[in-house]
Amino acid sequence: MNFASDNVSPFCPEVLEALSAEASHNAPAYGGDDISQQLDRAFSEMFDTDVAVIPVATGTAANCISLSALVTPYGGVVCHHEAHINEDESTGVAFFTGGAKLLPMDGPTAKLEADALDAFISGQVNRGVHSVAPECVAITQATELGTVYTPAEVAAIGEVCKKHDLRLFMDGARFANAVAHLDCRPADITWKAGVDAISFGATKNGAMAVDAIVLFDTALKSRVEQARKRSGHLHSKHRYLATQLLAYVKNDVWLKNAAHANQAATALANILVEHRGTLAHPADGNELFVKLAPELADRLRAAGVLFHAWPSLGADIYRFVAAWNTDIAQISTLKNTLG
Known part of the structure; x- marks a missing residue:
């Protein structure tokens, strides 16, 4: 019985079957194939709003490329000190964003609390070009300690971000586990609560190797696609990433x-x-x-x-x-x- 990580699991039958079906013919490269063209529609239906979907092969890429579109190279990202982007992704955020700084804070069971977040942001010393101003808040759903933000908790954080004119990003490596626990619509804990972008995890939960950047601000799509290409994460055989994602979300797998x-x-x-x-x-x-x-x-x-x-x-x-x-x-x- 291997409980070391959910990363030790294989990919599920639905994903294997879909990949096998796509393994016997040619198709346009770099996302020009028919399968890739279905992603935005499939995820828009799931999130009950128009979204833009950009697949990448790893969760680190999904998190850091997303953040590169939400902050400037000299900006700050407020996160919990237990956050994966702070504890487990080396200097990935600084690398992909061109220098943005993580601003970690505390909170019970790896969760940010709205009031404490408001106080933390308000307490940042503004020394002009000599200091780092927060530009984004990053939360994890489910958290690194296995807890889940309720819709009300995410919405309260969203209100703090709106008050301070900050973007809100969600690391959703285990987003599916959170939605299953809450028995809610995905929209309830994302864009309806003020989230601008999410890294939608699939690898830990049945895919072979794919996570999706889902943008609720679809105007960011071109910028994210440019960042993906520049960072070496645009797959030539893009259809195999898209195939995994479509099989993963089809019939609520x-x-x-x-x-x-x-x-x-x-x-x-x-x-x-x-x-x-x-x-x-x-x-x-x-x-x-x-x-x-x-x-x-x-x-x-x-x-x-x-x-x-x-x-x-x-x-x-x-x-x-x-x-x-x-x-x-x-x-x-x-x-x-x-x-």
């Missing part, structure tokens, strides 16, 4: 996969809590952060369960991540294994 991953995480959490594990905070999506007695952690490892220690949250806290293909029936066998 993305939501079904995410709902299964969330359910698997809940099943695992229940068993760990039964054996005196303690959740570090509510588990909204497919990630668990659990405090385990050392002997319980050892017994899990002996049973072949893979997971990671997470010392930044404290001693004996571990992260478990369920995926779209996690076998819930196999999780139930842990009851007998652990006694």
Whole structure:
């Protein structure tokens, strides 16, 4: 049972079938194919508004290329200190934006809170050209600690951004898990709440290798496409990225996969809590952060369960991540294994 990451999972049957169907013929390159031309329409229907979709192969590219269209090279991006763009993407934001600076702040369970965000932005010292002015706020949905922003929480952050004339970006690597948890329309936690752009994750949840930049401000499309080309992320065989995305969103495969991953995480959490594990905070999506007695952690490892220690949250806290293909029936066998 591999709970090290949802990145360890394979791509789902729907994506494999779609790729196989596209593997037998030629098609125009660089997005000129028929499949790529369907993306904007498919995602516009899903988000209940006109959007522009730009596929890239990695989440880092999706995040950083998006931000390059939302901030200037001398601007600032306010984010949580746990944010993936701050902790796990090296200097990617500065590289892709040409120098923009991350301005990390704190908040419970990796979430920004509107009032604290307002105070943080208002408290930035303006020394003209000698300082960095915030130009964008970046939030993660679901967060790096597995929690989920409600529609009201995103909307409150959107209002703060509007007050200070800032852009709002959403890192949606696990956006599907958040929507499945909230049982809401994707629009409710994106453009209706003030989000300008989102990196729509697919790789962690059943795709082979693709995330989508989804722009609610469609006027940014040309700028993002130029940034994608300049950074080396325009695929010549663009249709294979588009094929993955269309298969992923068709018939709500993305939501079904995410709902299964969330359910698997809940099943695992229940068993760990039964054996005196303690959740570090509510588990909204497919990630668990659990405090385990050392002997319980050892017994899990002996049973072949893979997971990671997470010392930044404290001693004996571990992260478990369920995926779209996690076998819930196999999780139930842990009851007998652990006694």
